[in-house]
Amino acid sequence: MTSQRGALIFAWLLLLPAIIYVAAIVAYPLVDTVILSFTNASLRRTTDWVGWTNYGKIFNETFFQVITRTFVWTFFSVFLKMVIGTFGAVLLNAAVPGRALFRILTMPPWIVPMAIGIFMWGWMYNGEFGMISGMLQRFGIVDGPVAFLAYGNTAFWATIITDVWIGVPMVTIYFLAAIQSIPKDLYEAAWTDGASRFYRFRRITLPLMVPAIITMSMLSLIATFNSFDIIWILTRGGPSGETTTMIIDTYKTAIGSNKYGEGAARAVLICIFLSIFCLAYFRVTRRLNPEKRA
Template sequence: MFDKRGATIFAWALLLPALLYILAVVAYPLVQTGILSFTDASLKRTTAWVGTANYDRIFNETFAGVILRTFIWTFFSVLLKMVIGTFGAVLLNAAVPGRALFRLLTMPPWIVPMAIGIFMWGWMYNGQFGMISGVLQNLGLADGPVAFLAYGNSAFWATIVTDVWIGVPLVTLYLLAAMQSIPQDLYEAAWTDGASRFYRFRRITLPLIVPAMITMSMISLISTFNSFDIIWILTKGGPSGSTTTMIIDTYRTAIGSYKYGEGAARAVLICIFLSIFSFLYFRLTSRLSPEAAR
């Protein structure tokens, strides 16, 4: 049997591998990025300390527009994924024939490699050969080819639609699992009392899956905020910067222009925003689950 001191040492010994992993993989690169953000690091051999000059360049009119665009892109993408995913989970949770098949059909957007799915959408958005443009012309809704990725507004919403298509299956399956954990006795009692289907959803299903919805929305928010593949493959941030988000701008600055110091400053800003989101998330969940916060 261990005494109190021995138990403490044993506990720290068990935690040591995880602590070393966090220090090596998370903490050290984060600190190095923070230090790099205060320098003029680039391809030149010498690096000088520039203080907050990189951050001063960030908060100009151009980058302010990039920040706003990133928040708008993230907001609508996450909102659509949560709304569509919630309704999809409700439908898949219903006792209908072929339910297993319908659940299986929700998986392809999530199973297909992301790059292949994005290239597929890029082909459908093509004005000359794309399916969407062809359907609109056949229905008389367009007079000619519609090149969705050639114009700012349509390209912006096209990237959102693609991101929603990729993200909805995960949201649907996550919320479906939450719905299936609800005791059926609650629904039976409500049905016996004459409660309608909508009333049962509003009074039983929705309140009990709120914690799962908050968790899923937070996961989706972080992944969407940091989404790079979709925008880069479809538009590379164009046309004219209409789909340039913070992560795209950071990549262009650090990798495309070899301005590592300025790129690091942008990466630090992204980290700060996501830390704020995480803090608000934990505050919200602690209010919903006061017992878990103790």
Template sequence: MNARGSAVLFAWLLLLPATIYIAVIVIYPLIDTIHLSFTNASLRKTFSYVGWLNYDKIFNETFAGVIGRTFVWTFFSVLLKMTVGIAGAVLLNSAIPGRALFRLLTMPPWIVPMAIGIFMWGWMYNGQFGMISGVMQKWGLVDGPVAFLAYGSSAFWATIITDVWIGVPMVTLYMLAAIQAIPEDLYEAAWTDGASRFYRFRRITLPLLLPAIITMSMISMIATFNSFDIIWILTQGGPSGSTTTMIIDTYKTAIGSYKYGEGAARAVLICIFLSIFTYFYFRVTSRLSQEYAR
């Protein structure tokens, strides 16, 4: 075997552990889930193939509303996280007094265990004992206690706010690192030419941040789309299904109702949606990157 063949073989040997890991952890469960989605598997020991019946049930029931709600929930949550995170990163990168303290204060939502943080927000949303309702009553904004998690629209936005609170620190720190990687010479040259602060942000910071924004928004979108803990701990998909997203519906079907076949079909549908969305997302963002580069 020549030197080139030895190098190729050595490269494959280095990739072998990762390949085995992906095959065992990712590929096999995915194939098994797809296989399960065509069956009527449940708690019974035996099950049979039912073809596309599970998928027919999805589109013949109220799942269309669940799909739409999931995309709306994901869109607003990611939009707010990216907006607040980028704004926070720009402020933390500025020469403001107490900047180190402000950077430290961005960490608690990320450091505190997620379940504890969500329970804390649940108490804040409580109508009788919650801080938010109490402050609104004290300021005269409402006449009586407001149970935010008892009404569909308020519960929907309450879960979004909680998700934003948990996700903003990661976005902020990621964007802050990306901003600090931008050469200072560019800002100094623009400042010498008389460019305003907003112009420097629009023509220097934002274009150079675009790759980081694309990466972070994609990671945030996938995590938010599959977010389970926040909604389940706060509302369990209620009231009246107003906060039931695709992942919550999949859990209720597969684990709550023991309909593993139908739950697997919903899981496959989630995977398909995320794959299609990721493909078109990268197509659109790559065009935006090319336009900014001009």
């Protein structure tokens, strides 16, 4: 009994630094944000308890549009990352000359500092001297300059394309590792039976990549849902709020308008949405893993 108690104490001592770190970095700010969401905190010295007032202000027609826009923006961005990343990984895994060079060339969007990459896209979207507008005019697709970030629809898709460009390399490398972990015997047996390349991809590669796809989709969803830099640098949520997502709206409310209580309520709502996503992820992974389900 003494030995078991000593081992238990020793185990807790080993976990203590991690527990302190989680409590200081995660638990305390989270609890403080929840408490702040029930107050009218601002630049004033006095703070009063207002109960559910801040949450009542959230659920209006404008914010419902922000929530819908956030989900649409996240869905298309994550979907495109998964599709492009999957086919990119398959191509990088193919036995072609210069494969190592192609793998290296996929990394710049991930290696280049995010702010620099976003500013580069901002210049390309410029209507007067941007490369994209110039190419469209050169090929006769448009008659004049197109300021992509000046109109709601084009600005919305421009931010999605930029986010996809930044996120695809990580997805591709992750999926490439998943493909390379698939036993070669399965491909050799299918090739011996006369299976085509597409059939092997559909019946071997894709099914065995499902766990990796689900995991990366979840990680990408969380990162995309909380994406701030891309939208803020390109459009600051404009024009006319057409690219304002929940994280941008939270920042504008808390920092831009100095309404810290209302901003905290919005942050809590974001945390609730992400928690629901995580619970759904764990439920799916449990069903895919028979051992955990048992």
